[in-house]
Amino acid sequence: MTEFDQRLRALARAEDSPLPQGFADRLEARLDDLPPRCGRGTRARAPLRAVLAVAVCAALVVSVGAAALLGAFDFMREQDAFALLGLTEEYEKFTYDVGVSDITARGDVFTLEKAAIDSAFCTVFYTYRYAEPQMSQAEFEALDAADPWTAFSAAPQLSLWLDGEEISLEGYDNSFEPQQYFSDPQTVRGMWRCLLTAPGTNGMELELRGWTWDQETRSEEAYSVDFPSQITTGAVVMTPQVTFPISCWGTSHTLDVTVESLKISPLGSLLTLRYDLTGDRGLGLLHSFVLRDGDTGKYIPFARVWTPEDNRCILDGQGVEHYELFGDVEELGRMENLEIVPIWSHKSISEKKTVSLSDLPSSDSGNPAGGYAPASYRVEGNRVIVELQPVGAVSAVEAAMANGVVFLDKDGNEVDLDGSEAKFKNRSTGVITVVTTVENPDFAQRIDQIAGFWFFVEDYYLLEDRAVSVPLPLHLEGW
Amino acid sequence: MDRLDPQAGETERERFAALVTAHSRAMFRVARAILDDDADAEDAVGQAVLLAWQSFHRLRRPEAARAWLIKIAVNCAYEQRRKYGRLVPLDAVPEAAGAAEDPHPDSLWDAVRALPEEARAAVVLFYYEDMTVAEIAKALGIAQGTVKSRLNRARQRLKTMLEEE
Numbered sequence: 001m002t003e004f005d006q007r008l009r010a011l012a013r014a015e016d017s018p019l020p021q022g023f024a025d026r027l028e029a030r031l032d033d034l035p036p037r038c039g040r041g042t043r044a045r046a047p048l049r050a051v052l053a054v055a056v057c058a059a060l061v062v063s064v065g066a067a068a069l070l071g072a073f074d075f076m077r078e079q080d081a082f083a084l085l086g087l088t089e090e091y092e093k094f095t096y097d098v099g100v101s102d103i104t105a106r107g108d109v110f111t112l113e114k115a116a117i118d119s120a121f122c123t124v125f126y127t128y129r130y131a132e133p134q135m136s137q138a139e140f141e142a143l144d145a146a147d148p149w150t151a152f153s154a155a156p157q158l159s160l161w162l163d164g165e166e167i168s169l170e171g172y173d174n175s176f177e178p179q180q181y182f183s184d185p186q187t188v189r190g191m192w193r194c195l196l197t198a199p200g201t202n203g204m205e206l207e208l209r210g211w212t213w214d215q216e217t218r219s220e221e222a223y224s225v226d227f228p229s230q231i232t233t234g235a236v237v238m239t240p241q242v243t244f245p246i247s248c249w250g251t252s253h254t255l256d257v258t259v260e261s262l263k264i265s266p267l268g269s270l271l272t273l274r275y276d277l278t279g280d281r282g283l284g285l286l287h288s289f290v291l292r293d294g295d296t297g298k299y300i301p302f303a304r305v306w307t308p309e310d311n312r313c314i315l316d317g318q319g320v321e322h323y324e325l326f327g328d329v330e331e332l333g334r335m336e337n338l339e340i341v342p343i344w345s346h347k348s349i350s351e352k353k354t355v356s357l358s359d360l361p362s363s364d365s366g367n368p369a370g371g372y373a374p375a376s377y378r379v380e381g382n383r384v385i386v387e388l389q390p391v392g393a394v395s396a397v398e399a400a401m402a403n404g405v406v407f408l409d410k411d412g413n414e415v416d417l418d419g420s421e422a423k424f425k426n427r428s429t430g431v432i433t434v435v436t437t438v439e440n441p442d443f444a445q446r447i448d449q450i451a452g453f454w455f456f457v458e459d460y461y462l463l464e465d466r467a468v469s470v471p472l473p474l475h476l477e478g479w
Numbered sequence: 480m481d482r483l484d485p486q487a488g489e490t491e492r493e494r495f496a497a498l499v500t501a502h503s504r505a506m507f508r509v510a511r512a513i514l515d516d517d518a519d520a521e522d523a524v525g526q527a528v529l530l531a532w533q534s535f536h537r538l539r540r541p542e543a544a545r546a547w548l549i550k551i552a553v554n555c556a557y558e559q560r561r562k563y564g565r566l567v568p569l570d571a572v573p574e575a576a577g578a579a580e581d582p583h584p585d586s587l588w589d590a591v592r593a594l595p596e597e598a599r600a601a602v603v604l605f606y607y608e609d610m611t612v613a614e615i616a617k618a619l620g621i622a623q624g625t626v627k628s629r630l631n632r633a634r635q636r637l638k639t640m641l642e643e644e
Binding site for chain 2: 002004008011012015017019020023024026027030031032034035152153157172308418421
């Protein structure tokens with residue numbers, strides 16, 4: 001992602017594109033006049049659908065290499081530390097074994113190996129074993145197995161159901177960094193995380209549904225497994241219902257926002273805000289605030305969780321926004337007051353700050369109020385890994401940005417890595433890790449040119465006189 | 480076996496309509512990138528809406544709706560394209576073709592529409608829909624390397640068009 005790309009994306013967002021006159025009316029008419037639908041019927045099922053013990057599935061993979069013999073969680077743990085989102089210890093402690101499988105019509109085996117559930121989040125670790133190899137051994141060995149994008153198309157599409165109702169709310173646009181990796185030419189290991197639309201409780205009979213797209217036959221391989229919920233960790237759930245006005249950044253909109261709930265748990269902490277959009281089809285809060293522990297003054301890194309609710313709620317005239325809070329869960333659990341501090345921009349566009357590799361680590365975010373500062377840079381094979389650390393008052397916008405850094409050579413010219421980016425947010429520290437994988441054969445030459453990079457500076461200041469304190473009546477001492 | 484679905488009640492229709500409405504601009508944009516005029520693109524979106532409705536029950540993840548609807552719109556636009564004309568591979572476009580481009584487009588959209596046909600869809604998905612190379616490859620049914628080369632070439636042309644203003 002070059003500076004030019006970032007600029008064009010900003011331009012595309014700003015100017016949008018025209019629709020033909022009357023398009024919306026004609027579309028509405030077409031939607032009002034949809035014909036009866038064909039073809040729902042019973043979902044195509046596998047000829048052999050069974051719930052198998054993990055041991056049985058393990059027998060299916062005995063002939064493959066050692067990596068393939070690892071369970072999905074162990075496989076994920078062997079990836080980079082950032083792959084488990086800063087929750088490795090929490091997952092070790094709070095995941096429970098499930099071990100159920102389903103076989104698709106063509107003989108693929110999906111196995112749900114482990115799950116971790118609290119009152120707000122569900123994370124599952126799974127293995128998808130294709131009936132046939134998806135590539136040759138040589139192709140697999142040439143594959144960049146550490147890049148989650150290489151198995152993107154092969155990954156199961158999952159959803160969680162209870163009593164026939166879907167209860168999963170997936171965070172899209174990389175809200176939860178879903179990951180999947182080929183562990184051999186035939187096997188994908190992965191981790192998938194979602195929000196729960198209903199509070200998780202013990203003993204729920206859950207169904208995890210999935211499908212995998214087959215590019216060749218242009219069909220879906222469908223499967224599902226049933227498993228019971230086990231809540232293995234406590235969570236604090238507060239519903240403060242405090243309402244306050246906030247001016248939305250960069251717009252003329254002012255919204256009355258209600259703090260609907262705050263859930264704090266070792267598996268993830270979630271703030272939910274709601275506001276009325278009746279008669280005002282604004283764009284929501286647009287990163288208009290920062291969060292602070294009202295007692296210690298410590299700022300809390302956080303990120304927006306983008307969910308399907310966003311569109312649904314806006315269409316209903318109700319806005320709901322979820323934010324995941326990052327940091328030490330015990331500190332978050334002890335918090336007695338959460339402060340929401342509105343911010344405002346000096347200018348309408350972001351600026352950029354350049355840093356040379358020799359100046360790292362840096363604590364300068366480029367904004368006196370706070371932001372993300374480059375903490376480290378390293379190269380592992382064909383991957384360039386940059387860590388950005390939260391400093392001071394951190395808005396959610398940095399976490400939402402597609403990449404965040406543009407590499408420069410010693411003369412300050414952009415280095416075109418022509419790579420794919422993946423971005424991981426550490427839930428325990430708020431550190432953002434940006435991984436750029438360079439796939440060209442000349443990756444070493446390209447990477448060698450890098451002498452520094454620039455990153456976006458979000459230009460905001462705090463409106464302290466409009467800060468709102470949200471009392472949190474419950475807090476925890478230890479977990 | 481196909482059969483009528485008596486269970487498809489108002490709620491599901493409303494949910495479908497809400498999703499389509501929310502993503503209709505993206506559907507039109509990508510169809511317009513592939514097709515040469517607004518009317519054809521709108522026809523392709525209309526066809527995509529009908530197809531999507533017929534298979535809406537297979538969309539198990541509502542959050543995947545955007546990519547799913549875009550994919551269907553892409554397929555319908557290519558189908559439309561096949562009926563009326565042939566795509567010209569970017570490689571076959573002579574450099575002189577740049578002379579036909581508007582040297583001073585009024586907007587990014589104008590610049591995108593001045594690009595060779597084959598590059599437009601990838602460019603729209605990358606810049607307007609914020610999709611990754613892998614996602615674009617999936618939506619267009621082409622290799623990631625092809626997406627990258629199309630984007631690279633388009634990037635150069637866009638730079639020329641937009642930075643010479």
